[in-house]
Amino acid sequence: MNQPSPAYRVTVFGAGYIGLVAGACFAELGHSVTVRDIQPERIAALHAGSVPIYEPGLAALIARNTARLHFTLDAEEAVRDAEVVFVCVDTPPMASGDADLSRVWAVIEALTEATHLTAVVMKSTVPVGTGTRVRKALDASGLAHVHYASNPEFTAEGRAVEDFLRPDRIVIGADDDTVAKLLVDLHHGVDAPAEIMDVASAEMVKLTANALLATKISFTNEIAALCEATGADITKVTRATGMDHRLGPHFMQAGLGYGGSCFPKDSRALRALASNAGHTFPLLSAVIDVNDLQPRRSVKRLAHELGGLAGRTVALLGMTFKPGTDDMREAPSTVIASRLLAEGAHVRCWDPVAPDLHHEPWASTDRCADLHGALADADAALIATEWPHLREADWRHCATLMRAPVLFDGRNLLDPDHMRDLGYTYLSVGRPPVRRQAP
Template identity: 65%
Template sequence: MAQGRRIAIYGAGYIGLVTGACFASLGHHVTVVDIQQERIDMLNAGRVPIYEPGLAELLRDHGDRLTFTVDGRTAAARAEVVYVCVDTPPTVSGDADLSRVWNVVRVLEGAERLQAVVTKSTVPVGTGARIRAALDGMGLVAVGYGSNPEFTAEGRAVGDFMNPDRVVVGAADDATARLIAEIHQGVNGPVVVMDVESAELTKLAANALLATKISFANEIANLAEAVGGDAASVLQAVGMDHRLGAHFLNPGLGYGGSCFPKDTTALKTLAGSAGYHFQLLAAVIEVNSLQQRRPVIRLKEALDGLSGRTVAVLGMTFKPGTDDMREAPSRVIVGRLLAEGATVRCWDPLAPDVSGAEPWSATTRHHSPIEALQGADAALVATEWPALQQVPWQEAAAAMARPLLFDGRNALDPAEMTAAGFTYLSVGRADLPPR
């Protein structure tokens, strides 16, 4: 194991906390900085403000090498390496909001021990050059700069960090590249070194390609519904081609979360700002937007209108294994159901309290799927939580006003659902009546 470095990580969100905990497990001394005092107080009290499998255990087991603070300037003064892991949300124009990144850069002035600044946040190509110029302007000419984008998926972020497909290191000089590679010693994955601009583009390109596969799968599913055929069988066979691969070829409700929507938009905006119309990506984004509305159209047709109907939405987070609600398809679905005049009842095992936010303020939250289904005219699976496999569906069908279910994730067995008495609708497959 390499000699432990003193690392300051700015941002105590999903990426910052996972990065900090994993670096601590590798023997480094880590200070995690955040502007939210409440979040830092929780961490200092041993409570984790987000849900991510394995994270709480890492923070507990390596707490002797972890510090949490809101004092960014002191953390920078003591650090050898600074990692920027703050949010970069899209602005009205579609560009990334880099205000939090620049807030971190400003506190670095006078950091005498600092050897390198590394950005893990997703930023537009060219951001690194601007940060390099800012560091030079503050007299930090000898401080290296690097881009080390993250490729972790929520719900398995710890495993992705420690056993990655690759560790991408973008650096303008060999010394910085070696330093970033060194602090990753113990991580089980190859290090790929490139220039900063290429590293910045790699993150956007990877997520855009994954989003493209998701939208393609949904287009095939929609076509299968129109002409016949089972999209799941088609895409399984397609994915067996070694040139293509099966990952992300599952039809459903489209992509969501903190990365795909933001990064596809960011790459499209970047291309437009460079004078290039990224036609493929524009179509990918449009397909995803329409896909999130299709379940409401299907239920509206099946119920001969949604006004006055009650719909149970099963799942609120953008995917199982996380409590993250950002850009979840359920938000669009619920908004559309309410706009059509439906009453919406929701269930999710991990989603945070969002009762004060739109559109959730007009819904009711329930403790179990059965409770949410009570008296409903239809059910809609929006997140494929494993708990749905344990629902007594025959009992659920009897509890509903009408046993109609749209499985937006193709998570349930069609034969079992029809045997339980449901009219079963899904994505890319024929509708099935109850048996």
């Protein structure tokens, strides 16, 4: 019979989508966890029992583990009794495409007096070679005895708790057996194989996985464009293609392209890493170019259908980059809203959880509290996020609210024939358009 793993004192730097989920899940596994962040409003919300990000299941997980979860703004307090520090801070892209590691280095600098630590573990997505640099920095700070490891995250927003507790694998980059065993012990209770490798390989796994998923998305959207030109139906093409066990159906849904905090940033970071190493990586450059074009294509097609967008009212349905999250980073809707406004359209927006935004392009749009308000007297609507609310909406009634119902389904959420029968001119990605019958 397996013996229970010991509980560790864990500190997580970063209370965002990665750090807060990791902290709550490590507490669920029985460890004592302190989460440190530099945003006072975020820590204040957590102290008040409110979760500052929208992530299904996270609030319940935090509430269940309040005795083992602590939150602070003070770095010294955070590491005072810690055995293991997890670095879970943002690594946003710089103008060059390289990852900005300033927040990572701020954490490492905050550890210089923490000689009692056992290990520092990198969960932030960083360029290959970062581990070597961190190791040198720890050594130079008198922390040569502190182990270092890479433990990249593979949690998708909207299902991050599930992905952490029931992952496909746990990737551990460790250059000695002691810290590798420590990471295995920390994940005791998670039923998944531990893939143990050197630090550089673990750093590359994360970038590779995201780039490959992004490639599938962009490739599918390229085939969708070809389907539009030839009269083929992308949903039929990808369904049959995905039945091949060598390929699988995942990430082969045509749409507006990928967004969020990972795929855009990590694909650019990998391209920058390749360029810095003297490799141009043309395939990845094409993936990025296709994705950048995809939301613009939707606006162009809608403009063609309406005979221009100037003076038209368009309802933008969904703002977040995908359902199940309130994250607006790199959301295709931002490009779509910008292009609609640039073409002279009046834009109304609806989303069930997106935050109130007061910067452009959102400051120039009207935010509606409900779907019907967004659609009232609209010339057209564009689905940018596949929220289940839209799949379940009463589209027959919605048609009566619009002037002459034109719907661009950027996520292929609805059935074309059904929408035509309800009186819509219905456009989607990679499928033949259907137009309402003349009365």
